[in-house]
Every structure is written in C-alpha cells, then in structure tokens.
Amino acid sequence: MANKVLCTSLGIELNLELDDLGHPGMPGLWDFLYEQDRMLGAQRVPVPQRGMQCAGVCRNAGVVAWMYLRELNGRKQAVHERAEDEARHAAPLSDVHKAYQERIIRAAGEDGFHASAEVRTPIGPRQWIQTDALVEGADGRRIGWEVQLSTASAKGPRGVQSRVRKAAAHGITPAWHTDREGYARRNDTQWTFSNQLPARVIAKTGGLRVVSGFRVLDFWFCDVTADLPCPNGQGRCWTRHATPRPRDVLFDDLVRKTAAGLVLPLEFWSGSRIQRFWVPADERDRYYNEFGEFASEQDVQPIAGRGSSAAPTCRPRVTLATSKRVLDWRDQSHWSLEARPCRYCKQPTNLVDDAGRHTHKVCHEAAIEAAAA
Incomplete structure (x- = not known):
C-alpha cells in the first residue's frame, strides 16, 4: 500500500x-x-x-x-x-543491493554497453519481467542480472525456476548473483557467488572476485594414459569426457564478458544430474559440439527397471524417457514474442522449452525419443 x-x-x-x-x-x-x-x-x-x-x-x-x-x-x-x-x-533495497546494481551498470558502461537498474520489460498486456539490472549487450543479447541477498525459493510462481524460464523465454539471459554460500550449491540457475562485503567495498572500483559459478572445461580421452578416473564408472571407457574446474573471475570482467558473448551459461550433465554454471564461449561451443545438447532433466522421466549388483561403467549422459512423451506447452511461458531458429531444425519458431530455448514442440519430442533409444 x-x-x-x-x-x-x-x-x-x-x-x-x-x-x-x-x-x-x-x-x-x-x-x-x-x-x-x-x-x-x-x-x-x-x-x-x-x-x-x-x-x-x-x-x-x-x-x-x-x-x-x-x-x-x-x-x-x-x-x-x-x-x-x-x-x-x-522492503527497500539494501545498500549492498544498490551497490551491486551500480557496479553492474558501471562495469557494463566501461565497455560501451548500456545498462539500467530496476527495468520492467513488458511480456504481455498485464505482465512484465522486473530485472535488478538489465545489460544491453552485443548482437542484441540482453543479460538480466538478479542480485539475490535474501531468501529465494526454487519453485513456485515467484520461485527462481519460474523467473528464470520466463526471462529466457523472452530473450533475457538470466544471471543470478548472491553472497549466500548455500546458493552456490544450487542448480536451479547459473548462480555466481562472492563473499559478503559491505556496500562501501562493493561500490569501489577495485577487484571484486566471483569465487563460485564460473568454470573452465578440461577435455580428455578416457584411456589408460588418462590422469583422471572415468567420471561415470570403473576402468576405462575409451571415449571423450569434459571435466569442469572452478576458476575465480573478477565480477566486472564477468559483467562485461557476458554482455559481449565471451562467457555463456552451460548446462553440464554429470551422470544423471545437471549442473549449471558459466564458461568461456569457445568451451561451451566445443562441449555442445562434442557431446550435444540434451533434454533438460525436467523434460524427461526415468523408467522403472530392475536393480543390478554389477559395477557401473561409463554410461551415456542421457535421461531415459517413457515410450512416447507428448509435451504440454499450452502455458504462455512456452511462447516467445520473438521468433528464432529452432535449436534442432533451425527453422523459425516462437515456441520455447522449459529452459527458454527456441524449439518446435515436435522437434523436442523427437529429441527426447532419440535420447531414450
């Protein structure tokens, strides 16, 4: 009121x-x-x-x-x-929250990118997306920074997952930053984490480090000469793997590189679980080229099977689906105002999957079937 x-x-x-x-x-x-x-x-x-x-x-x-x-x-x-x-x-914005917003705007502006705080983006007649700081980056990309310093639930209408999907469906790449250690272990989005600091320190132009949420990928072949153990089992499977390694990065550099498209969000499959973090753009391209983009774990359901006492070996990074899955995409969160190429057939579509990626419904269903084959 x-x-x-x-x-x-x-x-x-x-x-x-x-x-x-x-x-x-x-x-x-x-x-x-x-x-x-x-x-x-x-x-x-x-x-x-x-x-x-x-x-x-x-x-x-x-x-x-x-x-x-x-x-x-x-x-x-x-x-x-x-x-x-x-x-x-x-609940007015805290001084720390404001300091982060000002730092994002300043860092983006230093590389010539326009940024504004508390931006409301219309997505319908009576709906919009509220963004703590919106950066207008290169090639039309928009990075929506959310500075989360208070409690944020993962699910629900105002939960992180819902807000991430809504932003991605309307052309905004979500970038969530926090100073809560517990959020660094969550996988509902690509969280970045910095240590708790007073507002006056965050507002300075000195180095502000992101200590979690940015990684680099090591690509290696799983044979007898490999230094690392097979990530999915025992012995050697004689296939290629990618291993993520944490890497500190300066917060200002992260703001600028995400706007320039030099750092991109990645969904990384580890066994049957998915991890979300930021990686250099060339490493993400190589990862998807070598291992492909798989359906999100929310898109598919496991099938029942009998247990086995046999030791596991390197298994394909897919989640099994039931015989024929028909997706229900009638919700408006699966519709984008902007048509973009389908991630499978490359033909334009306004439909988006749960992760906000432009995808024809039939193409996505076919991909799930192929992953289960």
Whole structure:
C-alpha cells in the first residue's frame, strides 16, 4: 500500500494521509473516486485501466505500478496490483543491493554497453519481467542480472525456476548473483557467488572476485594414459569426457564478458544430474559440439527397471524417457514474442522449452525419443 497516488484521469496526485486528499477545493473527492473504482471492479475492468498509479516509491524507482482503492477500518488505502510492487515499499533495497546494481551498470558502461537498474520489460498486456539490472549487450543479447541477498525459493510462481524460464523465454539471459554460500550449491540457475562485503567495498572500483559459478572445461580421452578416473564408472571407457574446474573471475570482467558473448551459461550433465554454471564461449561451443545438447532433466522421466549388483561403467549422459512423451506447452511461458531458429531444425519458431530455448514442440519430442533409444 502507498500514501501517494496519481489519478491519471484527473491528472492530480492524491495524499491519502489527508482527509481532503490534498485538494480542499474538491469536496467529496474520495467518495467519488472510491465508488468509481468499486464500480469498475464490479464490471471486471482491469486494474491498469482504472487510472490509479503509485506516485511514491515505485515512481521514484522508474516503475509504473497500478493500484486500486479500498477502505479498511475507516482508513483510505490504495493497494498495489502486484505483490512485487507492494514489497518494494515494505522492503527497500539494501545498500549492498544498490551497490551491486551500480557496479553492474558501471562495469557494463566501461565497455560501451548500456545498462539500467530496476527495468520492467513488458511480456504481455498485464505482465512484465522486473530485472535488478538489465545489460544491453552485443548482437542484441540482453543479460538480466538478479542480485539475490535474501531468501529465494526454487519453485513456485515467484520461485527462481519460474523467473528464470520466463526471462529466457523472452530473450533475457538470466544471471543470478548472491553472497549466500548455500546458493552456490544450487542448480536451479547459473548462480555466481562472492563473499559478503559491505556496500562501501562493493561500490569501489577495485577487484571484486566471483569465487563460485564460473568454470573452465578440461577435455580428455578416457584411456589408460588418462590422469583422471572415468567420471561415470570403473576402468576405462575409451571415449571423450569434459571435466569442469572452478576458476575465480573478477565480477566486472564477468559483467562485461557476458554482455559481449565471451562467457555463456552451460548446462553440464554429470551422470544423471545437471549442473549449471558459466564458461568461456569457445568451451561451451566445443562441449555442445562434442557431446550435444540434451533434454533438460525436467523434460524427461526415468523408467522403472530392475536393480543390478554389477559395477557401473561409463554410461551415456542421457535421461531415459517413457515410450512416447507428448509435451504440454499450452502455458504462455512456452511462447516467445520473438521468433528464432529452432535449436534442432533451425527453422523459425516462437515456441520455447522449459529452459527458454527456441524449439518446435515436435522437434523436442523427437529429441527426447532419440535420447531414450
């Protein structure tokens, strides 16, 4: 809720802390606006079409936040339509959060990339994506940085997975950064992690290190001369493997290189599990060229089978699917406003998979079948 409201139909600001709303020359103003808002609500008129905007914290943050009116225990109130706009009032951004936003914008600008904080990207008539810092990179790429310093659930409508899929489906590459050690071990997105530091240190131009979330890949052949053990079993399987190795990187460099396309997100299969992290672009290309892109673990289901006491050997990095899987992509999260080449047949499509990659539904189903064969 907020105390300052802009009435767009009358072109005036309302101060709900005052009985006359700050307009003594307009008696009965509240009763008129409140009854009008109730009537429009009864007619199912959407909140953005009722003409009430937050004129306080949201407007100061450059966000257009729509509201509706109500009375509670005799008090005049304006309520935000969306929970994230309401939360902006209850929990203002911390100094550390602001320092990260400013650093992202500054680092991107040093290489000529435009960046803004608290960007709202429309994705439908009444929907949008809120991004802590959006970097407009090379070749039309957009990097959406989310600075997560508080609790964030993995699932649910406002969970990390949902927000990541929604951003990717609309052409924004999600980049989540945190100073919580527990998030560095999560795999719901490509988390990057830096040690906890005060805002004044983060705001400096000195080196700020990312100690988790960026890796390099070692490519090697699994034979008797290999120094590393076979990652999927015992002995030697005489095939190629890739092994990720953690590597520290400067936060500013990561911002600039993701914008330039020199560092890209990777989904790395390890046995039957998937890991998500950032790697140099040439290493990601080599990884996908040698091992292929596999269906996400959310796309396929394991089949039941009998156990075995035999020791495992190097197994294909696939997840088995049932005989014929028909995907349900009726949800709008699988639709992108921009048509791009399908990752399989290279023909343009507006459909996207759960990871936000442009894919025809039939092509994706065929890939799952091929992986299970």
